[in-house]
Amino acid sequence: MDLENQKRVKEYSEQFGPENLVVILGAAEGEAAGLAAETVTAGDPTYAGPLAGVSLGLKVYHICEPEMKDEVDAAVYDEQVGMMEMVLDVDEIVKEMSAIREQYTKY
Amino acid sequence: MSKSAVIKGTSYVLVHTPEFVIHNGTTQTTERLVNPDSTYLAALPNHIRSYEDAVAYPPNQVFLGSKKPEILSGIEMPWCNTKLEDAKRFGTYGELMPEDEFYGLVAICDVFDLVILETDFAAMVKEKLAGHPLIGEDLISRIRDGISRDNIETYVKEEHGEPLFHKGAMVGYVKRAHDIDETLSAHVLFENLVYKASSVLALLHLIKNTDINKGDIDYVIDCSEEACGDMNQRGGGNFAKAAAEIAGFVNATGSDTRSFCAGPAHAIVEAAALVKAGAYKNVVVFAGGTTAKLGMNGKDHVKKELPILEDVLGGFAVLIGQNDGINPEIDLSLIGRHTVGTGSSPQAVISALVTEPLDRSGLSITDIGKYAAEMQNPDVTKPAGAGDVPESNYKMIAALAVKQGVIERTAIPDFVAKHGMPGFAPTQGHIPSGVPYLGFAREDILEGRIDKAMIIGKGSLFLGRMTNLFDGVSFVVRKNRGDATGDGTSEAVSDTSVKKPVIGIAAEDSELGSDVVAEGIALAEKRGFIVKRIEGVDCHKKMDELLAGKGIDACLTMHYSFPIGVSTVGRVVTPGRGKEMFIATTTGTSSADRVEGLVKNAIFGIIAAKASGVKEPTVGIANIDGARQAEAALLRLRDGGYDIRFANSARRDGGVVMRGNDLLAASADVMVTDPLTGNLLMKLFSAFTTGGNYESTGFGYGPGIGENFDKLILILSRASGAPVIANGVEYAAQLVENDWKTIAKDEFAKAKEAGLASILGEIKERSKSSDKNTDTSTAETEAEVAMPPKEVVTAEIHGIEVMDIEDAAVSLWKKGVYAETGMGCTGPVVLVHPDKEEHARNLLAEGGYIHQ
Numbered sequence: 001m002d003l004e005n006q007k008r009v010k011e012y013s014e015q016f017g018p019e020n021l022v023v024i025l026g027a028a029e030g031e032a033a034g035l036a037a038e039t040v041t042a043g044d045p046t047y048a049g050p051l052a053g054v055s056l057g058l059k060v061y062h063i064c065e066p067e068m069k070d071e072v073d074a075a076v077y078d079e080q081v082g083m084m085e086m087v088l089d090v091d092e093i094v095k096e097m098s099a100i101r102e103q104y105t106k107y
Numbered sequence: 108m109s110k111s112a113v114i115k116g117t118s119y120v121l122v123h124t125p126e127f128v129i130h131n132g133t134t135q136t137t138e139r140l141v142n143p144d145s146t147y148l149a150a151l152p153n154h155i156r157s158y159e160d161a162v163a164y165p166p167n168q169v170f171l172g173s174k175k176p177e178i179l180s181g182i183e184m185p186w187c188n189t190k191l192e193d194a195k196r197f198g199t200y201g202e203l204m205p206e207d208e209f210y211g212l213v214a215i216c217d218v219f220d221l222v223i224l225e226t227d228f229a230a231m232v233k234e235k236l237a238g239h240p241l242i243g244e245d246l247i248s249r250i251r252d253g254i255s256r257d258n259i260e261t262y263v264k265e266e267h268g269e270p271l272f273h274k275g276a277m278v279g280y281v282k283r284a285h286d287i288d289e290t291l292s293a294h295v296l297f298e299n300l301v302y303k304a305s306s307v308l309a310l311l312h313l314i315k316n317t318d319i320n321k322g323d324i325d326y327v328i329d330c331s332e333e334a335c336g337d338m339n340q341r342g343g344g345n346f347a348k349a350a351a352e353i354a355g356f357v358n359a360t361g362s363d364t365r366s367f368c369a370g371p372a373h374a375i376v377e378a379a380a381l382v383k384a385g386a387y388k389n390v391v392v393f394a395g396g397t398t399a400k401l402g403m404n405g406k407d408h409v410k411k412e413l414p415i416l417e418d419v420l421g422g423f424a425v426l427i428g429q430n431d432g433i434n435p436e437i438d439l440s441l442i443g444r445h446t447v448g449t450g451s452s453p454q455a456v457i458s459a460l461v462t463e464p465l466d467r468s469g470l471s472i473t474d475i476g477k478y479a480a481e482m483q484n485p486d487v488t489k490p491a492g493a494g495d496v497p498e499s500n501y502k503m504i505a506a507l508a509v510k511q512g513v514i515e516r517t518a519i520p521d522f523v524a525k526h527g528m529p530g531f532a533p534t535q536g537h538i539p540s541g542v543p544y545l546g547f548a549r550e551d552i553l554e555g556r557i558d559k560a561m562i563i564g565k566g567s568l569f570l571g572r573m574t575n576l577f578d579g580v581s582f583v584v585r586k587n588r589g590d591a592t593g594d595g596t597s598e599a600v601s602d603t604s605v606k607k608p609v610i611g612i613a614a615e616d617s618e619l620g621s622d623v624v625a626e627g628i629a630l631a632e633k634r635g636f637i638v639k640r641i642e643g644v645d646c647h648k649k650m651d652e653l654l655a656g657k658g659i660d661a662c663l664t665m666h667y668s669f670p671i672g673v674s675t676v677g678r679v680v681t682p683g684r685g686k687e688m689f690i691a692t693t694t695g696t697s698s699a700d701r702v703e704g705l706v707k708n709a710i711f712g713i714i715a716a717k718a719s720g721v722k723e724p725t726v727g728i729a730n731i732d733g734a735r736q737a738e739a740a741l742l743r744l745r746d747g748g749y750d751i752r753f754a755n756s757a758r759r760d761g762g763v764v765m766r767g768n769d770l771l772a773a774s775a776d777v778m779v780t781d782p783l784t785g786n787l788l789m790k791l792f793s794a795f796t797t798g799g800n801y802e803s804t805g806f807g808y809g810p811g812i813g814e815n816f817d818k819l820i821l822i823l824s825r826a827s828g829a830p831v832i833a834n835g836v837e838y839a840a841q842l843v844e845n846d847w848k849t850i851a852k853d854e855f856a857k858a859k860e861a862g863l864a865s866i867l868g869e870i871k872e873r874s875k876s877s878d879k880n881t882d883t884s885t886a887e888t889e890a891e892v893a894m895p896p897k898e899v900v901t902a903e904i905h906g907i908e909v910m911d912i913e914d915a916a917v918s919l920w921k922k923g924v925y926a927e928t929g930m931g932c933t934g935p936v937v938l939v940h941p942d943k944e945e946h947a948r949n950l951l952a953e954g955g956y957i958h959q
Contacts, residue, residue: 035492081452083454087499087503
């Protein structure tokens with residue numbers, strides 16, 4: 001996750017409280033989604049950004065996960081995400097995301 | 108309205124710059140600032156590739172045009188594990204220049220005495236450049252004599268010079284041009300000079316590739332992501348004119364176009380519009396490479412024990428000129444635009460760039476032969492977690508096709524394979540942005556493999572922090588519509604202005620049923636072809652009448668008895684590289700003599716290939732009985748002056764005789780074989796993906812070709828599926844449009860002039876004498892037997908050996924039965940009047956020609 005985004009996540013977490021924050025990802029594949037999810041839960045695995053060594057334990061989902069899909073108006077979802085949903089390996093993303101949440105999410 | 112501008116040629120260059128990776132790539136310069144003792148910086152030098160390895164790296168050979176993108180599909184990733192043995196510095200479109208020579212070119216491009224080289228290094232570089240085919244003494248003399256190494260070290264230390272390294276040693280430096288102006292610092296100037304020098308290299312190769320007079324270029328557009336200026340005008344610009352000056356374009360003016368990675372696509376649209384409007388006649392769009400992006404993903408490559416794959420600068424140049432009736436057009440009516448209001452979801456972006464312009468012109472996603480968006484080499488991006496960028500673009504386009512109902516969801520992988528290609532461009536920002544395919548696109552269109560290609564440029568504007576918007580623009584390159592059109596108006600208008608050929612289909616014998624034939628016809632019509640279905644039991648009679656009366660220009664049928672001397676040239680898509688290949692021949696009999704038949708088949712194949720738009724087809728002979736004799740005869744024909752281009756086997760020992768591997772890889776454009784082997788190959792190539800009974804790929808068994816045979820009849824198998832039927836229509840239409848009759852006439856005339864008749868005569872003489880001892884039959888010639896009155900012959904008698912077929916017919920004449928010989932689907936046939944069939948069969952059985 002790039003350093004700017006790490007900074008924003010950290011600031012929001014301080015401003016609104018980590019329990020009130022959900023991070024939604026749009027990464028194009030499982031590994032990248034998993035790394036970003038790890039960054040906002042366990043901390044930056046590359047030890048390069050503001051979240052290095054900071055375990056926020058935030059709730060984090062990928063937009064293609066069923067939990068998120070159910071939250072969105074079906075027509076809007078189809079217009080904005082429908083095509084990418086077809087392209088991405090959703091099962092792989094769900095697997096990675098679930099694994100990270102089980103391990104590190106505190107809320 | 109004036110005609111569309113055309114793409115007259117392209118160039119693509121690379122520069123191997125290992126020292127720039129270490130000293131100038133931003134990943135490395137940032138690391139050196141933040142973490143100077145990092146394990147990455149320590150490990151980096153061990154991951155730098157040699158020049159030879161960079162040359163032998165398959166994606167680099169594709170970028171230079173020496174190999175087609177499709178070869179990458181057949182190489183296991185990571186591709187850096189494969190070193191191409193036949194790799195060369197100079198390719199079809201350009202070269203991969205080594206670092207030392209490039210320093211010379213940087214010095215050549217310096218007009219402010221900013222680049223200082225070390226004495227011995229300068230002399231060595233001058234000497235090496237003297238051997239460069241495109242860099243003349245006028246340019247080399249611009250390199251000034253060097254100074255001593257001690258002086259260089261002093262200047263670097265005391266005057267903030269940017270040191271230049273080669274093989275670990277300091278070989279020069281770049282001066283700063285101002286004491287406090289950051290935009291004129293030595294670091295920025297070096298980056299800009301490197302950019303300029305790689306641009307000049309691309310321009311020099313473009314001149315060579317297009318043969319244009321430098322003075323005829325009147326406008327140049329630079330489309331990179333670099334900026335030059337001073338602190339009062341940081342992006343003042345005009346790299347374009349700066350590079351044009353060194354390249355010697357004395358009559359050119361120019362300007363720079365910027366839009367991050369979308370720059371090249373914008374620039375080409377602008378160039379095409381300038382030419383079409385008549386403002387300029389010849390416009391060159393170009394870009395060089397960037398030092399900043401070298402080793403960008405180096406950390407991931409080192410972590411995964413890979414070499415630093417981002418060790419080359421990239422550059423390209425495209426010449427856009429006035430419509431010459433030949434080169435592919437840039438169709439300005441088919442521009443896709445990402446507007447301010449489009450939005451930034453991938454779906455919105457791809458819709459705006461791909462489907463919106465196609466919808467506007469009534470075209471479907473599948474009407475575009477090839478798409479090229481972000482052509483980044485996945486060997487570089489995958490280890491860095493960025494995935495396969497071209498593949499995800501193709502999947503997105505396929506997904507839109509699914510949403511539009513054009514293809515089934517299960518067909519996404521097929522769509523990606525057919526309409527896409529593996530990425531092969533260095534990750535140099537603007538360089539991979541769609542344009543790396545332009546060179547191949549021009550060839551693919553000129554050689555008739557595709558009609559249209561869409562080039563898509565996309566740019567991440569938010570990186571500049573001025574807007575959160577995304578950007579993108581696309582354009583379509585299409586086959587030249589000839590003198591009558593090329594006016595950039597819509598497809599529908601062009602249809603009415605040129606008479607399209609009418610292709611008949613008499614396909615009453617389909618094993619797959621009438622619906623499949625109808626589906627094939629619908630598919631062909633969707634592609635814009637005009638098809639006339641001929642039905643009824645007497646469809647062949649109607650077909651002959653329509654052909655004679657010009658009611659149709661050509662006809663497809665599933666069965667036809669061609670006379671001896673005529674055989675069909677099939678056309679397949681080979682599985683190895685997706686390349687088309689002509690199989691000469693697939694049904695019919697060119698000659699009763701095997702070797703003579705093979706030689707004739709080669710000529711028939713050349714005719715079919717040329718008439719399908721392959722300008723200079725290469726010819727290979729399948730490794731079958733008689734191949735060597737046929738090779739000898741064709742060599743004699745060539746020595747006699749017949750312009751035949753022999754293919755070279757892809758196997759290590761090469762040669763014109765093709766092995767099984769060459770069949771899969773289409774090492775030859777025309778594969779010469781006997782018709783029975785050819786027939787078998789057609790079925791394999793057409794049906795291997797379906798399990799056999801449904802032929803789904805390729806163009807069918809093709810047109811019957813023979814001297815003086817002037818009807819255009821193409822054969823389809825009874826098991827031809829809808830796609831093959833549609834492709835068969837396309838094959839037929841191409842032959843008509845390219846005036847196959849004249850091409851055939853010319854080829855036969857040229858072969859005759861080269862001594863074909865005497866060569867064939869000798870072949871037959873030789874096989875006769877070798878048969879003499881074994882053949883005791885009393886062959887009788889036609890001359891000795893009076894021909895019975897001619898009558899309609901439609902009854903086929905099968906089962907006669909091809910060598911005996913003429914004798915069989917003559918034996919019937921002797922008994923007063925009129926007979927003709929021909930080629931049925933499964934072998935030679937004797938044709939007689941239906942009323943006399945039984946009688947003829949008895950006579951032939953008595954003569955031992957058939958068994959009853």
